[in-house]
Amino acid sequence: MTSSSEALPRFEKPPVIETVLGVHFRPLEKFTSAHQGLLWDRCFRAQFPKLEERPPVEEVRERFGEERLAPPMIRWQVSNRPDAPRLWAASENGQHVVQIQKNALFANWLKTGEEVAYRRYAERRQEFSQQLDQLAEFFRDEAIGQLEPTTWSVTYINHIEYEGFHNVGPAVARTVGAWANQRSDNWLPEPDKVVLDFTFPMPDNAGRLNVNLTPVVLLSDKKQMLRLDLTARGQLKAKDVASALAGIDLGHEWIVRGFASLTRPEMHQEWERIQ
């Protein structure tokens, strides 16, 4: 099933610990690092006062068909200007982050504790839509140019607890249907590392769902977790905000349906699937 009018799967206690919505947009020459600071001050500072600078992230464009096998794509890079940093602005409680760079806007939500309620997509989308509107308005007010999104992306990070490195094989098998943790004989012991990567193309090359599962250790309490990272992204044909949001909706649908499809029904019970 690649697209459906059926209601999306819904969990009362999903293992999601972070979501990120984002767009890359056509870089605008007049959008300097000074403007990034001005944008933060004018639109985001009140809600995201804690500021850091990080290196910009490159735009990733999904490629399909024969293009996947082609040599790496060459882009026009003008090199006399230093890369403006990516502004990483966090809310006081650390639950929300907005990231601004010369050609991208991202918004994160982090589940900062067990007691924190999962922030549903509808709210996240509304917030991000407003942030995109603020960015577009800022570009207009400052005569910087028009916001033309080129790529959309949605990332959901899930943490699934397990114990013992020697149990990683069974833990992955218990979580993901695609891994059975079986061998042809008993010669090999249990693996102490299992990393899974999947990519799923969307119809009409609308985008791709990238799935990565890897064992990690929480630095705070040394708990062992399976980190299941689902990232959907796609390029935009119509370079406008409405199309970017439609892409993000598609990405969200693929992440939710893809998560339900990849994970085992027994885990769905644990996560209290209600539809």
Add this chain to the structure above:
Amino acid sequence: MIHQEMVHERAAVRRQSEPLFASLSDQLTISSQFIERGAQPECRAECVATVDWPVSVGEAQCDWLPFVHMQLRAIESLPDGWDSYGAPRPNASFLNGARNLIDCLSQAPGVPKPYVNPTRNGGVQFEWEAGERYFELEVVAEGAATYYWRDHSKADQKEGMVFEGDALDTVLDYVRRVGAS
């Protein structure tokens, strides 16, 4: 710092921050700060196929690039009125864009040497012509260029624009088509 050093430095920085998939979401997520990836894969094979590796410049230069750089330096030194009809001197930022554009194109295999000309509006034009096929690429701002393709044998012509940050597939396709005639 001279241009070529800047180019090498930028290429080195880019290589360090190449967005392998597994680390890309790490760059974007808050939660990645709170974990240790004891079992993180060192590389994903399909990254090569799925990720556009932004190519800066400075590696595997083709043999004609130094000559084109020399031509660009000569264009840079043109005075106002260089064409005897009052054309302004070439715009330094346009020239910078042109230099970076041709540096990027030179990274791709199969790109023949272009003809290089100043334009009356302060930009630079690269031309390729062979037989019935002609392609021109005119840098009209530091990060913008127009292109024009013509194939007389098929009565085919196309125009378009390319901007800084754009993939250069279309441009390279036309350039190679000229080279293949």
